[in-house]
Amino acid sequence: MTQRIAVVGTGYVGLVCGACFAKLGHSVVCVDRDADKVKALQSGVVTIFEPGLETLVFDQMSAGRLSFTTDTAAAVRGADLVFVAVGTPPEPKTGNPDLTAVLAVTDAVADAAEGFTLLVTKSTVPVGTARRIESRIAGRRAGVDIAVASNPEFLREGAAVADFLEAERIVVGTRDKRALEALKAVYAPLIEKGSVLVATTPETSELVKHASNAFLSTKIAFINEMARLCEKVGADVEMVAHGMGLDARIGPEFLKPGPGYGGSCFPKDALALVNAARDAGSPLSIVETVLAANQWHKHAMVTKIGDVVGGLDGKRIGVLGIAFKSGTDDVREAPSLTIIAELVKGGAIVTAYDPEAMDNARPLLNGISYADDALGVADQADAVVILTEWPEFRTLDFAAMRARMRRPALIDLRNVVKPETARAAGLVLYPLGKPPRA
Numbered sequence: 001m002t003q004r005i006a007v008v009g010t011g012y013v014g015l016v017c018g019a020c021f022a023k024l025g026h027s028v029v030c031v032d033r034d035a036d037k038v039k040a041l042q043s044g045v046v047t048i049f050e051p052g053l054e055t056l057v058f059d060q061m062s063a064g065r066l067s068f069t070t071d072t073a074a075a076v077r078g079a080d081l082v083f084v085a086v087g088t089p090p091e092p093k094t095g096n097p098d099l100t101a102v103l104a105v106t107d108a109v110a111d112a113a114e115g116f117t118l119l120v121t122k123s124t125v126p127v128g129t130a131r132r133i134e135s136r137i138a139g140r141r142a143g144v145d146i147a148v149a150s151n152p153e154f155l156r157e158g159a160a161v162a163d164f165l166e167a168e169r170i171v172v173g174t175r176d177k178r179a180l181e182a183l184k185a186v187y188a189p190l191i192e193k194g195s196v197l198v199a200t201t202p203e204t205s206e207l208v209k210h211a212s213n214a215f216l217s218t219k220i221a222f223i224n225e226m227a228r229l230c231e232k233v234g235a236d237v238e239m240v241a242h243g244m245g246l247d248a249r250i251g252p253e254f255l256k257p258g259p260g261y262g263g264s265c266f267p268k269d270a271l272a273l274v275n276a277a278r279d280a281g282s283p284l285s286i287v288e289t290v291l292a293a294n295q296w297h298k299h300a301m302v303t304k305i306g307d308v309v310g311g312l313d314g315k316r317i318g319v320l321g322i323a324f325k326s327g328t329d330d331v332r333e334a335p336s337l338t339i340i341a342e343l344v345k346g347g348a349i350v351t352a353y354d355p356e357a358m359d360n361a362r363p364l365l366n367g368i369s370y371a372d373d374a375l376g377v378a379d380q381a382d383a384v385v386i387l388t389e390w391p392e393f394r395t396l397d398f399a400a401m402r403a404r405m406r407r408p409a410l411i412d413l414r415n416v417v418k419p420e421t422a423r424a425a426g427l428v429l430y431p432l433g434k435p436p437r438a
């Protein structure tokens with residue numbers, strides 16, 4: 001059954017969800033206070049780098065199911081469900097998510113709602129936020145008929161549209177029966193196709209999101225630790241991960257070693273969870289350790305690079321990849337930022353290249369230069385270091401790279417280069433969690 005939906009906040013999450021709700025057949029209005037952004041979207045311009053999103057937005061607008069506005073009150077009045085997808089950036093001092101924008105939307109919905117309205121949090125919020133929203137609404141406008149629900153997203157950057165439309169699970173937390181029915185109707189096409197509905201309380205739903213991200217972070221921190229151990233004892237971390245992953249209780253996913261996890265979610269969400277758990281009087285020793293382990297791992301990667309080149313001071317290091325993962329121009333919490341800053345602090349002369357993320361990196365990285373193409377980082381280099389698994393880094397002209405370098409060290413912290421490829425080019429390959437290959 002078609003639902004009338006308003007999505008407040010047309011950032012990454014809001015725009016993907018809005019366009020996908022329209023694709024499911026609903027009538028969707030996306031709201032943003034940034035008039036320029038709304039104007040651009042109204043003319044079909046999508047500035048977010050996300051496969052399939054621009055076409056989806058265009059198609060849904062053409063079909064008359066998706067529109068954009070700056071008028072929150074009007075959008076709320078015309079909606080059965082209002083999804084809150086505004087940002088919750090970390091507060092500089094505590095690292096806790098800043099809920100100012102979420103609470104402002106809550107007030108706007110409380111003021112404008114006409115008839116039964118469902119307010120749904122899509123933004124990642126700390127456990128207890130739905131309860132806080134419920135009491136805020138009750139305090140602001142007595143008698144208004146608004147139900148609150150939590151419905152977290154599990155979208156990966158670079159795969160967000162597919163993650164939405166082929167969701168493994170849809171988590172809904174609410175204390176209101178009507179709210180559950182409305183959300184079932186919203187997601188009916190996906191549930192019919194096999195997405196599992198997890199219907200629970202708001203507190204549990206909020207925690208599913210945080211616990212999932214913390215668990216995935218734990219898997220990565222764990223395999224990164226194993227990678228470092230493998231290097232010491234002469235084992236191969238990829239075979240260790242393969243052997244572990246065949247046990248269905250463990251699974252093969254998220255066991256790829258790298259220079260540390262990053263992005264807009266994992267580091268921020270784990271910190272928020274740790275703080276919320278401390279406040280609740282139930283500290284999370286494992287998640288706290290994972291946060292520290294990820295920091296430590298980045299330092300260990302700098303030590304590894306320093307060991308290969310025989311001390312960083314005065315050495316030329318070429319860095320391939322700045323984005324926190326491939327397929328995105330996002331550098332938020334990217335391990336490259338810490339690793340490059342430490343290389344520079346150690347006296348190294350760094351030249352970096354990334355196919356998408358250099359514009360975003362420039363304001364955040366001081367004292368380095370940028371190359372126009374991947375091979376440009378190799379000029380007179382004592383080592384080239386791969387930090388992001390961009391597909392193009394697998395198939396570079398490694399012989400040409402070697403010819404431009406002072407010394408032949410290729411430090412592959414994503415394990416994307418085949419040993420035989422490096423050998424044929426005359427490079428010494430230093431993978432992560434495996435023995436070096438000359």
Ligand code: UDX
Nearest residue numbers: 153154155156157254255256258261262263265324325
């Ligand atoms: C993540 C979650 O996957 C998603 O469900 C949630 O909603 C938002 O956070 P995203 O930040 O887009 O999505 O990145 P993801 O693809 O999960 O990777 C996170 C980080 O872990 C990256 O830095 C990536 O390079 C690293 N990673 C991932 C590894 O180092 N090894 C792995 O095996 C997997």
